[in-house]
Amino acid sequence: MTRINVMQPWMGQEEIAALAAVVESGWVAQGARVAEFETAFAAMQGAEHAVATSSCTTALHLALLVAGVGDGDDVVVPSFSFIATANAPTYVGARPVFADVDPTTGNLTAATLEVALTPATRAVVLVDQGGVPADLESVRALCDPRGIVVIEDAACAAGSTYRGSPVGAGADIAAWSFHPRKILTTGEGGMVTTADAAWATRARRLREHAMSASASARHANVLAPPEEYAEVGFNFRMTDLQAAVGLVQLARLPEVVERRRSLAAGYQKAIAEIDGLRAVTDPSWGTCNYQSFWVEVEEASPFDREELMVRLAEAEVSARRGIMAAHRQPAYRTGDHGAASLRATERLTDNTLILPLFHQMSDSEQTRVIDVLRSAAAKA
Template identity: 75%
Template structure:
């Protein structure tokens, strides 16, 4: 029986041709295609400025640096997220303070964030978990009057919407991922978008060791100008090879999201008829790209989450456990992270799993998954 993967990148001949063009040009490092990708991504997301980076984690790091977050500051983050969300504040010497999430969306809310605020809170990192848009307007209504910066971790959310517009628009600064698990992939890679020109300019310098003259500008000059380093920077650059793939992927994004929403609707219809299972869904304020389609295994279902994963594996179907709880990881278990109760986070981490969903998924492959969901004991 052919294995059904949890995710497959949608890549083809157009990406291969774009890579060949870059190689033939002789310019493969950060250069003209990175600039073109930044402009195209900013336009597609209705962002004022976009700065390409090596990955989303480095984009989050830069976002906190340009926002002035540092030692002695607290940053509220969800524990219910990939660990990079908590790591970014740690990189700048701040303390990540874990807040709980909403049980339906898996996202921070104004209420859960307010419970985690301290006198030292300077920023909040709000995640669009699995592509489900966070209610960024409610968070900013809470944080803006307090002088707290809201950073949107839109790693999973390219193609999702918030109140009819692309996610990220309502945040002063946002970070994006182009990892192979994401709908828009460049292999590795990330992006920082912001409404502030000063933050964008500083992020561009910091990603290149804080050089006064960019590498592209120096290489385009016959007599390169001398460079100067005014502060400690980083090597967080994207390559033109990655950007060339990103430009192709960006053009396909609407089609990719439409296909994923079609598959998600088919899952939701069937799961809605299975007692004990609940599928992730659009919130009232936006639409998800369904980067991850997760299901909550509740009381009354014939098996628990681990049992359902075993049943899917027995049918050669790859699933993944739900989003991790960062506060349980050894890296943070012994740290002071605020001490807020995280009951919803722990329940969702223990009771959810991510089902296969990818652009090329066939009706028969999805039917195999649904058959196991209906009767997991039949394959155990």
């Protein structure tokens, strides 16, 4: 029986040709392809400015820095997220403060945020978990009057929409991921998008050691201009090799999202008929790209999450436990990270799993997954 993976990138001859063209150009580091990818991504996401980076983690790092977050500040983040969401504030000397999430969407809300705010809160990292768009407007209505910057962690959300626009279009600043688990991949890579020109300019400088003249600009001149380093920067650059792949992937995005939403609808229809399971769905304010299709095993279920994962594995179906709770990890288990109740976070972490969903998934493969869910529910 052929194994069904949780996710696999959709790549082909177009990406190979794009890589070959960059190699033949003689310039493979950050250069013209990166700039082209930034422009194309900003246009697709409705952003004023885009700054390519080496990962979403480095994009979050830069977003916090340009927003002025630093030593002594608190940054409210969901515990229900990949560990990088909590790590980024730590990198800039701030304290990550954990807030709970909505038990239906898995996202922060204005209500869960409000109880976690402190007098030192300088920023909030709002995650579109698994591609489910968070309700940005209600969160900004809470944070903007308090002078709290809302940084959207849109790592999973390329292709999702919020109130009729691309996710991230209404954010002051957002961070994106192009890891292979995402539906738009460059192998590794990330992006900062922002409406603030000054923030974008500083992010561009900081990602390249804070040098006054970029490496590609110096290479373009026979007599390279001298460079200066006005502050301590980083090596957070994307390469032209990655950007070339990203441009091909970006063109594929609408088709990928359409196929993923079709597969998600198939899962949702089947799971609605299985007692004890609840599938992730679109919120009322937007549409999801279903980067991760997660299911909650409810109390009424005749099986628990671990038993279901075993049944899937026996059928050569690879599932994954749901999103981690960062506050349970050794790195954040001790220390002061706020006192907000994290009941919904713990419930979701303990009882959710991610089912296979990828562009190339066949209808017969999805049927095989659904058959396992049905047989488990029937204790067959």
